[in-house]
Amino acid sequence: MKRLLIITSLFFAMTSFIQDKPKKIVFFGDSITQAGVQPKGYITQFGQMLEQKGLKDKYELVGAGIGGNKIYDLYLRLEDDVLSKKPDIVFVYVGVNDVWHKATSGTGTDPDKFERFYQALINKIKANNITLILCTPAAIGEKNDASNQQDGDLNQYSKIIRNLASKNNLALCDLRKEFQDYNSKNNPENKEKGILTTDRVHLNDLGNQFVAEKMLPLIIK
Amino acid sequence: MKRLLIITSLFFAMTSFIQDKPKKIVFFGDSITQAGVQPKGYITQFGQMLEQKGLKDKYELVGAGIGGNKIYDLYLRLEDDVLSKKPDIVFVYVGVNDVWHKATSGTGTDPDKFERFYQALINKIKANNITLILCTPAAIGEKNDASNQQDGDLNQYSKIIRNLASKNNLALCDLRKEFQDYNSKNNPENKEKGILTTDRVHLNDLGNQFVAEKMLPLIIK
Amino acid sequence: MKRLLIITSLFFAMTSFIQDKPKKIVFFGDSITQAGVQPKGYITQFGQMLEQKGLKDKYELVGAGIGGNKIYDLYLRLEDDVLSKKPDIVFVYVGVNDVWHKATSGTGTDPDKFERFYQALINKIKANNITLILCTPAAIGEKNDASNQQDGDLNQYSKIIRNLASKNNLALCDLRKEFQDYNSKNNPENKEKGILTTDRVHLNDLGNQFVAEKMLPLIIK
Amino acid sequence: MKRLLIITSLFFAMTSFIQDKPKKIVFFGDSITQAGVQPKGYITQFGQMLEQKGLKDKYELVGAGIGGNKIYDLYLRLEDDVLSKKPDIVFVYVGVNDVWHKATSGTGTDPDKFERFYQALINKIKANNITLILCTPAAIGEKNDASNQQDGDLNQYSKIIRNLASKNNLALCDLRKEFQDYNSKNNPENKEKGILTTDRVHLNDLGNQFVAEKMLPLIIK
Numbered sequence: 001m002k003r004l005l006i007i008t009s010l011f012f013a014m015t016s017f018i019q020d021k022p023k024k025i026v027f028f029g030d031s032i033t034q035a036g037v038q039p040k041g042y043i044t045q046f047g048q049m050l051e052q053k054g055l056k057d058k059y060e061l062v063g064a065g066i067g068g069n070k071i072y073d074l075y076l077r078l079e080d081d082v083l084s085k086k087p088d089i090v091f092v093y094v095g096v097n098d099v100w101h102k103a104t105s106g107t108g109t110d111p112d113k114f115e116r117f118y119q120a121l122i123n124k125i126k127a128n129n130i131t132l133i134l135c136t137p138a139a140i141g142e143k144n145d146a147s148n149q150q151d152g153d154l155n156q157y158s159k160i161i162r163n164l165a166s167k168n169n170l171a172l173c174d175l176r177k178e179f180q181d182y183n184s185k186n187n188p189e190n191k192e193k194g195i196l197t198t199d200r201v202h203l204n205d206l207g208n209q210f211v212a213e214k215m216l217p218l219i220i221k
Numbered sequence: 222m223k224r225l226l227i228i229t230s231l232f233f234a235m236t237s238f239i240q241d242k243p244k245k246i247v248f249f250g251d252s253i254t255q256a257g258v259q260p261k262g263y264i265t266q267f268g269q270m271l272e273q274k275g276l277k278d279k280y281e282l283v284g285a286g287i288g289g290n291k292i293y294d295l296y297l298r299l300e301d302d303v304l305s306k307k308p309d310i311v312f313v314y315v316g317v318n319d320v321w322h323k324a325t326s327g328t329g330t331d332p333d334k335f336e337r338f339y340q341a342l343i344n345k346i347k348a349n350n351i352t353l354i355l356c357t358p359a360a361i362g363e364k365n366d367a368s369n370q371q372d373g374d375l376n377q378y379s380k381i382i383r384n385l386a387s388k389n390n391l392a393l394c395d396l397r398k399e400f401q402d403y404n405s406k407n408n409p410e411n412k413e414k415g416i417l418t419t420d421r422v423h424l425n426d427l428g429n430q431f432v433a434e435k436m437l438p439l440i441i442k
Numbered sequence: 443m444k445r446l447l448i449i450t451s452l453f454f455a456m457t458s459f460i461q462d463k464p465k466k467i468v469f470f471g472d473s474i475t476q477a478g479v480q481p482k483g484y485i486t487q488f489g490q491m492l493e494q495k496g497l498k499d500k501y502e503l504v505g506a507g508i509g510g511n512k513i514y515d516l517y518l519r520l521e522d523d524v525l526s527k528k529p530d531i532v533f534v535y536v537g538v539n540d541v542w543h544k545a546t547s548g549t550g551t552d553p554d555k556f557e558r559f560y561q562a563l564i565n566k567i568k569a570n571n572i573t574l575i576l577c578t579p580a581a582i583g584e585k586n587d588a589s590n591q592q593d594g595d596l597n598q599y600s601k602i603i604r605n606l607a608s609k610n611n612l613a614l615c616d617l618r619k620e621f622q623d624y625n626s627k628n629n630p631e632n633k634e635k636g637i638l639t640t641d642r643v644h645l646n647d648l649g650n651q652f653v654a655e656k657m658l659p660l661i662i663k
Numbered sequence: 664m665k666r667l668l669i670i671t672s673l674f675f676a677m678t679s680f681i682q683d684k685p686k687k688i689v690f691f692g693d694s695i696t697q698a699g700v701q702p703k704g705y706i707t708q709f710g711q712m713l714e715q716k717g718l719k720d721k722y723e724l725v726g727a728g729i730g731g732n733k734i735y736d737l738y739l740r741l742e743d744d745v746l747s748k749k750p751d752i753v754f755v756y757v758g759v760n761d762v763w764h765k766a767t768s769g770t771g772t773d774p775d776k777f778e779r780f781y782q783a784l785i786n787k788i789k790a791n792n793i794t795l796i797l798c799t800p801a802a803i804g805e806k807n808d809a810s811n812q813q814d815g816d817l818n819q820y821s822k823i824i825r826n827l828a829s830k831n832n833l834a835l836c837d838l839r840k841e842f843q844d845y846n847s848k849n850n851p852e853n854k855e856k857g858i859l860t861t862d863r864v865h866l867n868d869l870g871n872q873f874v875a876e877k878m879l880p881l882i883i884k
Contacts, residue, residue, distance in 0.1 A: 145380075148373045149377060154373075
């Protein structure tokens with residue numbers, strides 16, 4: 001009798017322990033994600049949204065963004081900056097520099113190699129039983145008439161990411177599409193920045209909020 | 222009485238002389254125009270279309286295309302290759318290399334400088350009382366979902382050309398728009414070439430015919 | 443007798459007028475020349491050196507530099523910014539952006555077109571009986587072991603300029619060679635900036651003095 | 664007594680087995696190495712040189728070159744194409760595309776990332792107790808007056824490789840230096856190709872022989 005009691009309480013304790021342990025979410029990306037942990041950053045706002053829903057203790061949020069990173073940089077530091085932290089969920093948000101650096105330093109990423117490294121990254125993360133969510137790169141310029149210099153290329157790399165999500169059965173946060181839809185409605189003067197970004201690429205406060213809002217439903221259904 | 226007759230016949234002779242002298246059209250551009258004088262080239266087909274309409278003798282067609290040319294190359298050789306030929310009409314068809322060479326050799330043209338050289342070119346041609354028709358650059362890739370690498374940039378440079386046509390009161394042959402419309406209807410597999418181009422940029426026979434068909438109405442109303 | 447006197451004094455007056463009229467020197471270039479008119483700029487220091495030699499009144503110095511300019515920009519604004527000012531002497535100091543912009547924006551200048559525009563510029567200036575002095579582009583990076591990214595290309599464009607000077611019988615101010623010689627002796631730590639430049643390209647005070655010192659002997663023998 | 668005999672013969676058999684097993688050398692690189700296995704390729708000639716020295720059976724040569732490869736491509740396929748083959752010795756010959764692709768497609772490799780991926784590659788290979796030999800990238804253009812477009816950048820990346828060899832205590836095959844020395848003596852007309860390369864980059868027969876000759880002494884002392 002006594003033994004049963006002990007076992008039962010142990011069971012409850014374990015359950016309780018399991019329930020209490022927050023799920024760890026790593027946001028893995030470039031300078032946009034690096035800025036995401038700032039006071040108005042998208043990771044910070046993501047946390048505040050969880051708090052408003054009373055879910056603050058259920059999740060632990062970790063920013064793992066480094067400025068200038070391309071897909072192969074993420075691949076190279078995956079072990080140290082993501083896997084070693086044993087996350088439950090990883091958002092991968094990359095692609096802007098793979099496209100942009102073609103023009104600004106001649107060091108972008110070929111589309112076929114972008115796909116190959118991204119698939120290799122997915123393989124390694126999935127092998128660790130981590131829930132993986134892929135994000136498309138939102139914008140390099142906010143003009144809504146398809147005349148930002150890198151629009152075609154960003155669309156191409158976004159398609160690669162959509163295909164990877166589909167092929168690997170992964171959730172997709174299609175920020176590229178969301179930004180395009182938003183700008184087509186909310187950028188009547190066809191400005192190249194200042195709607196959701198400060199400088200065509202990096203998020204302003206509203207942009208950070210917008211990204212957090214698009215990511216949240218992929219975590220809490 | 223007799224005098225009147227003489228004057229009248231002189232008048233007819235002059236009129237006849239004026240009518241008989243064909244209008245000279247110079248096609249001024251890059252490798253696409255250089256290939257335009259080949260047997261199936263757009264200039265050749267343009268001539269055949271005129272012939273079918275019984276207008277062969279009314280026009281003299283001159284190809285002035287050189288591979289790899291950008292707007293400033295046209296500007297530099299304007300005197301020698303266009304003005305010295307005393308044309309009545311000039312089609313300017315340029316812009317692909319200004320965009321494309323950014324990626325293939327690092328030697329494209331900045332958009333502001335593209336506009337400045339184009340305006341300078343317009344000024345010089347207009348100062349010679351030549352009818353000027355501007356063409357937008359058709360395509361670098363024929364995918365119809367806005368995912369060709371240079372789509373955004375080509376759209377940007379096409380907008381510059383549309384604005385220049387509008388600002389300078391010039392006729393516009395909007396090949397960029399025509400190609401996009403055509404591909405959205407006739408490229409169901411979303412191929413990057415083989416619809417109107419052989420290699421994403423240069424025109425196949427149908428592409429040459431298509432361009433000639435779009436140019437013709439700007440000459441014969 | 444009286445008449446002779448008048449004529450003679452008129453002659454002296456004219457001579458005196460001719461002697462007094464200073465020679466106008468236009469410095470034609472990019473941002474390096476734009477900064478040349480600042481208090482420690484190379485044009486300002488050039489003027490101070492003239493003053494020290496008691497030649498201040500013999501020369502009028504005009505800066506005609508615009509940031510980001512490449513050879514074809516100079517060509518485009520030659521009439522407005524140089525010829526219209528009727529200079530006696532023109533220093534052309536260009537080439538850095540023609541090379542550098544290949545990497546930073548994909549909008550550098552092909553070497554064959556660099557040469558063609560430069561020759562066209564020379565032709566126009568020479569047709570106006572102006573003394574022309576060509577400068578080679580000094581540096582993009584000051585490492586002295588030939589390992590600055592653009593070293594090979596800068597050497598190539600400098601060779602083009604040397605050949606143009608030779609072919610057109612023009613004086614040459616070989617800043618590229620002078621900077622390389624200086625750095626090989628005065629940059630023991632092989633630093634990429636801080637010797638004659640502030641940022642690998644633009645001149646510090648010493649660099650401005652150095653350029654002025656190399657230009658001066660080409661004016662006063 | 665009998666037992667001793669058995670043991671002894673076993674010992675000889677083992678020794679013989681060890682002596683007979685050839686050392687496996689993998690040549691790991693880009694298109695230059697991919698062409699290395701052709702009849703006159705550098706790997707083939709390397710094998711012939713071994714044969715002439717009576718060492719044919721001592722070595723097994725394996726080509727592992729893929730056209731267009733950059734350092735991170737090598738890193739990505741290291742396991743499949745090198746480690747899985749359990750080589751004794753690996754020549755790494757890479758760097759041309761990391762530099763060249765900056766200009767031809769905007770997809771070169773930043774120098775800091777080149778170093779990071781190269782170090783990661785070294786770490787993995789060394790962890791498998793494989794003898795590692797690093798090669799510097801020979802040439803993009805053979806002009807011997809430091810005026811090939813990528814000369815500065817190739818020198819920079821070669822310095823990175825030399826430092827990596829030194830820091831990691833690895834043998835170095837300094838092809839960059841060897842090619843520069845050879846061209847300074849054997850290219851009197853300062854041609855950009857045709858001395859050791861066919862097209863400024865890829866090796867002609869003599870170039871393949873030259874590379875084999877420079878590699879050989881690093882294997883047989």
